[in-house]
Amino acid sequence: MGEVKGFIKYKRQDVGHRQVEKRVHDFNEFDLPLTPDAIRQQAARCMDCGIPFCHGVGCPLNNLIPDINELVYKDQWEQACQMLHATNNFPEITGRVCPAPCESACTLSINDEPVLIRHIEFQIVERGFEHGWIKPMPAPEKTGKRIAIIGSGPAGLAAAQQLARAGHDVVIFEKDERVGGMLRYGIPDFKLEKRIIGRRLDQLAAEGVEFETGVEVGKDISARYLHKMFDCVCLAMGARQPRDLAVTGRGYENILFAMDYLTAQNKLCSDEPIEQAKVVTAKDKVVAVIGGGDTGSDCVGTARRQGAKKIYQFEILPKPPENRSPDTPWPMWPRVMRTSTSVEEGCERRWSIMTKKFSGYETRVGRLHACEVEWIEKNGGWKIKELPGTNFVLDVDLVILALGFLHVEHEGLVGDLGLQLDEKGSVTVNECQTSVPWVFAAGDTVSGASWVATAINSGRGAAAAIDKWLRH
Numbered sequence: 263m264g265e266v267k268g269f270i271k272y273k274r275q276d277v278g279h280r281q282v283e284k285r286v287h288d289f290n291e292f293d294l295p296l297t298p299d300a301i302r303q304q305a306a307r308c309m310d311c312g313i314p315f316c317h318g319v320g321c322p323l324n325n326l327i328p329d330i331n332e333l334v335y336k337d338q339w340e341q342a343c344q345m346l347h348a349t350n351n352f353p354e355i356t357g358r359v360c361p362a363p364c365e366s367a368c369t370l371s372i373n374d375e376p377v378l379i380r381h382i383e384f385q386i387v388e389r390g391f392e393h394g395w396i397k398p399m400p401a402p403e404k405t406g407k408r409i410a411i412i413g414s415g416p417a418g419l420a421a422a423q424q425l426a427r428a429g430h431d432v433v434i435f436e437k438d439e440r441v442g443g444m445l446r447y448g449i450p451d452f453k454l455e456k457r458i459i460g461r462r463l464d465q466l467a468a469e470g471v472e473f474e475t476g477v478e479v480g481k482d483i484s485a486r487y488l489h490k491m492f493d494c495v496c497l498a499m500g501a502r503q504p505r506d507l508a509v510t511g512r513g514y515e516n517i518l519f520a521m522d523y524l525t526a527q528n529k530l531c532s533d534e535p536i537e538q539a540k541v542v543t544a545k546d547k548v549v550a551v552i553g554g555g556d557t558g559s560d561c562v563g564t565a566r567r568q569g570a571k572k573i574y575q576f577e578i579l580p581k582p583p584e585n586r587s588p589d590t591p592w593p594m595w596p597r598v599m600r601t602s603t604s605v606e607e608g609c610e611r612r613w614s615i616m617t618k619k620f621s622g623y624e625t626r627v628g629r630l631h632a633c634e635v636e637w638i639e640k641n642g643g644w645k646i647k648e649l650p651g652t653n654f655v656l657d658v659d660l661v662i663l664a665l666g667f668l669h670v671e672h673e674g675l676v677g678d679l680g681l682q683l684d685e686k687g688s689v690t691v692n693e694c695q696t697s698v699p700w701v702f703a704a705g706d707t708v709s710g711a712s713w714v715a716t717a718i719n720s721g722r723g724a725a726a727a728i729d730k731w732l733r734h
Contacts, residue, residue, distance in 0.1 A: 264335030268306030274375035275300055282607050286566050289451040289531050291358075292603070296378075301385050304378040305334040311369035315593040316379060320367025322715040323350045323722075327364060327379055334382055343390035346383060351420045351722070352462060354391070355445060356715050357384030358454050361556075363713075367593035391461065398468035401429035407732045410435060410492040412479050412675065415443025416714050417705025418498030419466065420721030421728070426469045428729045433492075434471060437478040439534060444500055445714070446532075447525040450560050452567070456532055480674030493732060494700045496724050497675070497689065500717075501706035505665040507552065511620030514627035518542060520557045520664035527564050544570035544660055550630050551575045551609075552617055553664030556602070561662045563604030573609045574656065578646075580637055581613035616648065620661065630656045667711040686710055694720075694727040702728050 265271065278294035279285070285292040296304070308331035316327045326345055333342035346353050357380055368376035390396045407430045411418045414436040422432045440446055442459045467473070477483060488495050504519045506512070522540070529536040544565035551561045554577030565573050586596040605611055616635045622628040634652035638645045669687030670676055676683075682690045682697035688710050689696055689703045696703050704724035705717040 264306035264308055264332055266310070268303075268335075269309040269370055269374070269377075272303045272307050274307065274378060275304060276378070277381050279603060285452065286607055289527075289567055291455050292452055293358075295385060295388070296381065298385075301378075301382060302335055302337070305331040305382055307370070307377050308332065308335075309369065315367040315369060316364040316377070319593045320364035320595075322363070322713060323356075323719045325349050325364070325383070327377075330386070331377065331379075331382060334386065339386065339389050340393070340395050342386050343395050346386050347390075347396070350383075350715075351423050351718055352416065352714075353383050353387040354458055354462065355416065355454065356718070357381070357387055358458070359449060360713060360715050361595075363595045363715075366595055372592050396465065398465050399427055400469045401427055403429055404431065405429040405732070407431065407493045408433070408491065409728060409732075410479075410488050410495045411498055412495065413443055413498035413500060413705075413707070414441040414473070415445060415498060415500050415705060415717060417500075417707070417717040417721035417724070418443065418496070419462075420718045421496050421498060421704055421725040422471045422721075423466055423469065424722055424725035425728060426466070426471050428725070430729070430732070432471050434473050435477045435479050435483075436473065436475045439476050440532070441473050441475060447528050448521055448557070448560075449528075450524060450564050451528065451531045452563060453560070456528070478674070480676075480678055485675060485678040489700065494702060494728055496728060497670075497696070497701065497703040497707050498705045498721060498724075499670055499675075499707050501667040501669050501688070501709075501711045503668045503671050503687070504663070505668050507617060507663055507665060509617060509619045511622065511627060514620060514622050514661075515625045516542075516627050516659065517620065517661040517663065520551075520553070520561050520662055523561060523662050524557075524564060527568070542660070544568040544573075546571050547659035548572045548657060549574070549660045549662065550656060550658045551662045551664055553577065553666065554579065554611070554613070555664065555666060557666070558662075558664035559602040559604045561664050562609045563602075563607060565660075565662075566604065566607045566609070574658075575605070575609050575611045576615040576617065576632065577611075577613045578616050578635065579613065616646070618653075627658060627661055630658050630661060632656070667706070669710055670707045694724040695731070702731075 280292040314328045330342050362380040364379045365376040370376045409430050409432050411422045411434045414434050426432045526540050545568050549565045549570045551558045582599045584599050590597045614635050617632045619631045620627045634649045635646050684690045689707050694702045702724050704720040
């Protein structure tokens with residue numbers, strides 16, 4: 263730990279942001295990092311709590327958070343950087359976009375504000391790149407084994423890096439034109455500038471990882487080809503099957519899935535070629551975002567920067583409580599009211615709203631028909647009930663569906679391999695090995711949509727399982 267009474271002496275100092283009226287005119291990152299002295303004070307708040315729930319319960323990667331905070335407090339930044347990378351391949355990603363369940367599990371969260379864990383992580387890795395501490399770590403010798411990684415999101419990249427460092431030849435296949443998966447195409451630049459991904463990909467390439475982009479496995483190359491050319495395969499395609507809204511009028515051309523909307527803008531920000539028909543802008547439009555999660559929030563922030571006239575965000579679930587709910591006690595991830603920076607930039611947000619249908623003219627939606635609902639507990643489950651007299655109609659120019667993701671896409675490679683699936687449609691595994699022995703799987707392909715940190719940890723686990731399988 264740092265100072266014995268640091269958590270009493272210092273208060274939590276949150277990260278600042280660029281002014282709303284300035285940041286909404288560009289897609290640049292908007293966090294204002296704390297000064298080194300302020301970071302040292304924040305690290306000093308890490309108390310001698312006995313059992314570090316931040317590490318053991320909160321962090322999916324089991325980062326050694328108390329030890330890392332102590333090193334920062336002692337100004338031993340390089341050692342902190344090494345310790346952070348011992349469990350986390352991409353702390354520059356988690357330091358930006360992770361919801362920080364470690365902070366919710368911090369012992370100080372019981373009756374105070376938690377340690378600023380995520381931003382300390384961000385500061386460590388940024389200093390590591392600045393000072394050249396983060397270098398390629400190629401394997402001293404090769405095993406001669408070849409592994410194909412399908413998908414280049416956080417799980418695929420983490421698995422690839424671990425396997426390359428173990429001496430295996432690794433090829434990542436990505437169906438898009440650039441590497442990064444959901445990190446590149448699903449997260450807006452104002453949260454994660456794509457140069458951040460690029461500098462880490464340079465490290466992976468120097469460690470021997472090969473990238474084959476614009477290749478859709480199962481279509482451009484077959485499962486049979488993979489079995490012939492590689493010793494094993496790791497599936498890390500993510501949960502890309504979106505949840506749809508089966509209501510009248512769903513087929514209008516200006517009703518989009520969130521990923522299609524976000525991908526188009528991310529490609530524009532990166533000057534990546536994109537079909538004109540896929541370019542969608544919210545400029546001067548009334549936008550309705552259906553879905554109240556992180557993806558919906560990203561759509562709100564994107565629409566605001568595109569110049570939307572008015573933005574609504576509707577969530578069918580009830581409004582969360584302002585304080586931690588009894589059904590999610592410490593150190594669990596709490597069910598609590600959260601307001602993202604995107605929502606703060608300007609959005610009318612409503613809960614317990616159910617969309618009933620869309621109407622419009624010719625091919626374009628013009629109205630959203632909805633009502634208020636209440637949730638009733640019945641027979642151990644929850645039932646939804648429309649509230650009489652609450653129907654309303656909203657004039658809209660663009661509707662974005664951000665209802666979450668169901669599971670990995672079954673059409674193509676998963677179907678061709680005949681993999682066993684669970685009741686939710688995800689690929690089933692036993693220690694990361696699927697029902698086909700030479701095929702492994704990681705990340706959202708296995709778990710369904712989850713956090714970046716969870717995906718990285720899953721990729722690391724899959725790499726360890728593959729390495730063990732290949733060496734026996």
